Amino acid sequence: MKANCWTGRNSVEVQDVPDPSILNNRDAIVKITSTAICGSDLHLLDGYVPTMEKGDIMGHEFMGEVVEVGPGISDGKLRVGDRVVVPFPIACGACASCRAELYSCCENTNPNAGISEKFFGHPTAGIYGYSHLTGGFAGGQAEYARVVLADANALKIESDLTDEQVLFLSDILPTGYMGADMCDIQEGDVVAVWGAGPVGQFAMDSARVLGAEKVIAIDKEPYRLDMAAAQGYTTINFEDTDVRSALLELTGGRGPDKCIDAVGMEATHGASHVHLYDRAKQAVRSETDRPHALRQAILSCRSGGVVSVIGVYGGVIDKFPAGAWMNRSLTLRTGQCHVHKYMKPLLGLIERGKLDPTRIITHRLPLTEAPTGYDLFKNKKDHCEKVVLKP
């Protein structure tokens, strides 16, 4: 089959690889009908996530049709022919973390838990196509994929919704939604979202669905800000505006009630010297992440507010504003998305027309053009917001 493989820093290639097969009893093989390139794939592409190997298949947002099931899956749970969306974290459904709905912290699905534990203190769940730190599972930017513990993971789609309407249930829609959910939004809240990429856009939509009165989008790409403005959100371009002053002005001096960091480890900054400092430290590996967006969110948030972090961080950061966080009673909430918890409720919102995930798709390409898709998305060429690949 064809698959999009990581071949080194800043390089992916579509290669011919063997077809996947059942390795565990509760595996299923899915013929992929739609898959997407995620912002966090860019961290892999750029080489900021360690433990990638040449030949690793990329991709953790995918869906398709079940073509084979392992002997451990009972007929009632999943059948050949079922149409499924696959959540990016692999959950077992049985461990203490899964029982507490912390699916991305699953204790049983990372075969390299020992490595993950050294990085993070405790191991995290396996993730498809997301380095060997998260288990070394093959990804879904391919014609076929193996779905692990498929009866506990794959979500069956039984209505006639299109692929594009449901594909993002695999990651970015629940991730954006969890960003807003962790904010515990109250009536009248002003919510600021750093990053108007796909996850940021969904965080904004979700904040509104959950009752935010005003939503503010912060980015530097005019086309992304336009996309947010078209939904009725207020926008700030951090290239030409001081973000904190603008936020104070928009909120009568209070600061946003809730702040969402939908940027993560590769943030850029309007002030070049600050960016240079983090860039230099990151280059010599004494800091793994560039946390401008996180710092700015903490400093801008109103006292007693919530800072919700859904942008991906990988390691250690410098100059974390602990004083602001502690002295002003801020709540910091975060996590890789516990996708399974949100899939069904979000499917309901899509069916009822409350959310339209298709609004962010700007590019549709065949799988064979995946490297072009990465280039468009990474370099923000041709107003690229989200690329969907069709095998």
Added chain:
Amino acid sequence: MKTATRSTSHLRQDPLVRGLGWASALLGVPQVLAPAGFARALGVGDAFRHRSATTAVGVRELAAATGLLARPHPAWLWGRVGGDLMDLTMLTRALKNHNGRGLGRTAAATAAVTAITATDVYAAVTRTRRSTPMELTATATVAQPPDDVYALWSDLQRLPDFMAHLDEVRVTGPRTSHWRASAPFGKTVEWDAETTQDIPGRLIAWQSVDGADIDNAGEVRFVHAPGNRGTEIRVTLRYDLPGGALGKAAARYFGEEPHQQLDDDLRRFKQIAETGEVVRSEGAPGGKRARGEFPQHPARPLTEDELKEALA
């Protein structure tokens, strides 16, 4: 999960180790405080290079003394052996280039250092061997009641499903079993074990019987975890590692860190208890064979040969 090796604290009470520590201190103090006098006493004269060499040797003696008395470890004893060889080299050179004055004292010092060297070698060899019995502990919480977790573990023939080193466990009698495991450098070791304690839902303990390739013993406790979280498994393993400290270092170099192995074993047990089997990925298809994880395959489907090997 947390693991710990048995400490070397028993060396603290060892009279020979303490004696060598104090001897180091007694030699080191005059060497540092009055290097010229000390050098003269050895009959080697007090030229600048002799004085500074004596001071350096004194500093080394004081370091050895501090190490042996405060944080005793066989490494300090081996350090002393190295120091002795250095001293003997210097004294031999002094004997060779001697101008005749005080030759008797230099010869006596050489004889004394030779005797000290013999003592140090004896202490280092014997104390190193004494420190090689290993004790490992590890713990994990499994979201199942103690009775179920006990039942899974007490099915001894299933132990190789999650214990990376075990090739086979065969039950040979009501309280006896035969174990076969792979050891570093492609070796296989076998032993017969006897179940010494078996309290359903609480504890299993075993001990290898005489004639084992590696003497070993272990126990697993199953403790009710607070807040209905299931069962805390607490494992203690004791064994004599062949090759002593050297074998241990070599094993570690080849990726056989024993604490990590035991942690990973328990993780796989937890997977079986909670999900029914050991979860594999395309990158780490070996399942229970932890050693197969390094180096890893790329995360892409396996070729037919690789698949055959992984499923074998």
